[in-house]
Amino acid sequence: MDYTKDILNRLIDIYERREGYKKDPSSLRVIQVDIKKVYPAYVDRYNHNVYKEINVAIEKLINENLVNSNIDVSGKYEKVKLNVENISVCYKKVKRVTVIEQCKKTEAVLNLFKDKNLPVLDNILSDWRKLISEYKKLPYDIKYDAIRLMNILKILEAILRLSNESYIRNFSTAIFKDSKRFQREFKSGVESILFDYTDEAVERDKILEYYNLYENPTYTYIKGDAVIKFEDSVIYVKELSDGIALSNVSLEAIREVKVFAKSVITVENLTTYHDEDEKEAVYIYLGGYHNKSKQVILKKIYDENKNCEFMHEGDIDVYGFLILENLKEKTGIPFKPLNMDVDTLKRFFEANIYKELTFSDINMIEKNKEKLRDYKEVLEFMLLHNCKVEQESIKAVEILEPAGRRIF
Numbered sequence: 001m002d003y004t005k006d007i008l009n010r011l012i013d014i015y016e017r018r019e020g021y022k023k024d025p026s027s028l029r030v031i032q033v034d035i036k037k038v039y040p041a042y043v044d045r046y047n048h049n050v051y052k053e054i055n056v057a058i059e060k061l062i063n064e065n066l067v068n069s070n071i072d073v074s075g076k077y078e079k080v081k082l083n084v085e086n087i088s089v090c091y092k093k094v095k096r097v098t099v100i101e102q103c104k105k106t107e108a109v110l111n112l113f114k115d116k117n118l119p120v121l122d123n124i125l126s127d128w129r130k131l132i133s134e135y136k137k138l139p140y141d142i143k144y145d146a147i148r149l150m151n152i153l154k155i156l157e158a159i160l161r162l163s164n165e166s167y168i169r170n171f172s173t174a175i176f177k178d179s180k181r182f183q184r185e186f187k188s189g190v191e192s193i194l195f196d197y198t199d200e201a202v203e204r205d206k207i208l209e210y211y212n213l214y215e216n217p218t219y220t221y222i223k224g225d226a227v228i229k230f231e232d233s234v235i236y237v238k239e240l241s242d243g244i245a246l247s248n249v250s251l252e253a254i255r256e257v258k259v260f261a262k263s264v265i266t267v268e269n270l271t272t273y274h275d276e277d278e279k280e281a282v283y284i285y286l287g288g289y290h291n292k293s294k295q296v297i298l299k300k301i302y303d304e305n306k307n308c309e310f311m312h313e314g315d316i317d318v319y320g321f322l323i324l325e326n327l328k329e330k331t332g333i334p335f336k337p338l339n340m341d342v343d344t345l346k347r348f349f350e351a352n353i354y355k356e357l358t359f360s361d362i363n364m365i366e367k368n369k370e371k372l373r374d375y376k377e378v379l380e381f382m383l384l385h386n387c388k389v390e391q392e393s394i395k396a397v398e399i400l401e402p403a404g405r406r407i408f
Helices: 001-015 048-063 084-093 097-110 119-133 145-162 168-176 181-197 202-212 248-255 268-273 294-303 318-331 342-350 359-367 373-385 393-400
Strands: 033-035 067-071 077-080 218-224 227-230 234-236 246-247 256-259 262-265 281-285 307-315
Touching: 001 048, 001 077, 001 084, 048 067, 077 084, 097 119, 097 373, 119 145, 119 181, 119 307, 145 168, 145 181, 168 181, 181 202, 218 248, 218 268, 218 342, 246 248, 248 294, 256 262, 256 294, 262 294, 268 281, 294 318, 307 318, 318 359, 318 373, 359 373
Parallel strands: 262 281, 262 307
Antiparallel strands: 033 077, 067 077, 218 246, 218 281, 227 234, 227 256
16 A cells, blocks of 8 residues: 555545635645544554555655654554645646536536526526536546546437437437437436436436437327327227337327317327226327327327317326426326325225325425415315325225225
């Protein structure tokens, strides 16, 4: 071990933790390391080589006026104190970059991404500039790493500009010429950043889909008494017992959708889609977050079938209601909630088929009270009984309640 560099690095670490770069050196408490505690082998009477190497290292640093220390009667040093006045020399000796210099490099990277006309990115940059101006580390494990910061900002800008459904491996190849690097090094952090800076209430594991970035192609499933017309062909959906799955490209090619059932019901979960068998309804599973292509097809169905009742069946949790409200807002369709009322929630609760609320759930309910005022009764029941349920629970209740009777 190079004890000279190791001792200096330990002292510099303490100096940085105490934010010595922001303070008058005379105001700093003594920055020191206890040699005997840091290097137990130093006081091992049978390890003379370590004792000798450490003494040589300390004496060298004393001679260079980088540290101060006193030797005891046994020839050992105890506390080694940093000479703060020569801190710049210490950094050069161990080839470290000062926090101030790191912040300057980081600030230069932030400035490269200003004026991009992307509100989410602008908010991120504003917060991070403030942190850097105060010499504070950037969050999301970026710290003062200008290279990682550059990559993350490049990723964020590219994601925020996606207008069509794109796939993660293709995206990673476009950014890094490596199909797996985004997932390997950046995906988790980028999801956290977008989740924290996105005003829409989107669950963290769906945040990339919200911005049109998908793991794999997604499909919209449609079943029920409906006819879908393309330029040169017609699909009679009713003839397919489990309906049909259409990719985004297929959605864009649809010319007309005629619904002969009384209701059009969008469902949040694929299991629910397969379970439902109401003959007077057309069921649509959007296969992920409802992006632009899916919103367009829903508007088309609504415009051409306004005699139908439009409903949405989602999880009975805060995100289920927020998805419903977002769906109404983005499509302009007056969807009504289906099986998302307080009586349904009570049924699940009494059958002991529910999950407890997380801190995030509770926080999201409080944050969106006004937006979700139409669902006040069911949200109050959630909070009172600490419960939420998934729509798949309907079949679970039926399994536990044959002929309408509970079996436990």
